[in-house]
Amino acid sequence: MIIKNTEPSLANETEICHECDLNIAIPSLKINQKAVCPRCGYLLSAKRANAFERILAFAFTALIFLLASVLFNFISFKSNGLENDIKMLDSITILIDSGYSALAIIEIITVFVIPVFVLVSLIYIVSFLSQGRYPAKGHVLMNIIFKLLPWNMVEIFLVGTLVSLIKIISMAEIILGPSFFAFILFSVSMTAVLLHIDKRYFYQALDSTAKKNKNALTSSALKPKFAETHATDFNRSLSIQKTWALIITSILLYIPANMLPIMNTWFLGQDEPSTIIGGVILLWHHGSYPIAMVIFIASIMVPITKILVLIWLNYSVQTHSRQLEHQRMKMYRIAEFIGRWSMIDIFVVIILASLVQLGNTMSIFPGVATFAFSGVVIMTMLAAMSFEPKLIYNQTENL
The missing domain is CATH 1.20.140 (Butyryl-CoA Dehydrogenase, subunit A; domain 3)
Structure with missing residues (x-):
């Protein structure tokens, strides 16, 4: 069900659309309801059942599969009696040894560092919110997470791996190691985490928890952080x-x-x-x-x-x-x-x-x-x- 409503009388909160700057009155959402900007169609919020629980479950699962993907053989390449086995992190070492440190940095940051930071930060934030406690630097971490999400390229790396295998499968024998399948499951779990993240819902939970923990926060920290900036600002x-x-x-x-x-x-x-x-x-x-x-x-x-x-x-x-x-x-x-x-x-x-x-x-x-x-x-x-x-x-x- 999609809600398109701008009547203040029906709303619990008024927010600014991130993309068109329209002031929108959003009523309290029920499970599986969405709030969509009536002018530009931007998805303002979507309330999913047990979102926090699912984020925790998928985030832990993703970290486990990521660990498994770096421990074992990723891919083996055999041609004319010669064989080369690589693990996930071997690609980084090979690039650095070959003088392509910039590519190694891109791979490290987009495939490992950012996903791990996002997953660990979400586990930290959700764990505190689930207990009704405000996580230290909660708003700051959420702001960082949303800025980093476009640079998470786990699924793109997986597709690139599949394309590269298809390109060379005709000239050599390819053996997929346990880490390859672990990385697929990591990518699936990571995607599931991202699908359950709702910006407005997270900031509402942080603001609500912050108000209950006023002693640990300054008055400035209690101001809503999910409100978007006006075009005039x-x-x-x-x-x-x-x-x-x-x-x-x-x-x-x-x-x-x-x-x-x-x-x-x-x-x-x-x-x-x-x-x-x-x-x-x-x-x-x-x-x-x-x-x-x-x-x-x-x-x-x-x-x-x-x-x-x-x-x-x-x-x-x-x-x-x-x-x-x-x-x-x-x-x-x-x-x-x-x-x-x-x-x-x-x-x-x-x-x-x-x-x-x-x-x-x-x-x-x-x-x-x-x-x-x-x-x-x-x-x-x-x-x-x-x-x-x-x-x-x-x-x-x-x-």
Whole structure:
């Protein structure tokens, strides 16, 4: 059931829509009810049955499976009598030893550090809230969690691993270790945790618990932290300029990302560099049509589409356009959601470079384009974050 209501008389609280800046009166939600902004369709809140209990259960399960995924063999690669076994953390060591520390840092942060921090923080916060106690720095931790969630790329790493295996399965024997299946279950559990997180519900619980523990908190800490900022509370011009700077940077990085090799394959002493589009063409010629389409969409179409959408959105708010407001908001949400999935190609290169290390017989190394392409993904994500969707519906000159 979806609730769309703006009548103050029916509401327990009035909040500001995160995306269109509309003041909305939200009634007390029942189980399985949702509150949706009547103007832009943004999901304001969703109340799920036993949300805290499920978050705790899935979070503990995710941590257990993550631990299992780093303890045992992840994947084994056999070719021409040579074999290479890797564990999850071996890929990081291989990248550092090969001089690709930046890629190792990306993998560590997005696949391990951020997910673990989010899970441990949620367990800490929910455990206290379930007992009716306010967790120290509860609001601060929740703010950090919501800022880090877009950079959690566990499921993207898993898809990248599957794509890399399909790319090399025709040239070698692949054996999936116990850690591979543990990582799948970790990814599923992590996704289940994220699906049960509701921003408004968490902040309401924190504020309610804080009021019951006034002795441990200052009056400023008791102010609601889930209320969104009005469009008039930020510098409109600065937001637009910052977004333009990030868009232009991503465009400049996109050129070398596609012109330079993203991967180098050493086969019998011969170097065979491969660009992103070259890899797509090679996969297509070999009959791997689904994988070629995945790489083409994630690595070529998605970045270009996101850059074009961000250019259109930023230009439209800069010129105070009032046309196609609903369509622009939908495009913004799509661009924000799909942008991170371009990291699939980077994770494919990381897995292949970690797995295929058989000396001069066959070895794969990341190309210089991996750094440029990583920069494209990061810059476009930051551009989407810096863009203020509130400006789509609030085109006042004085903003």
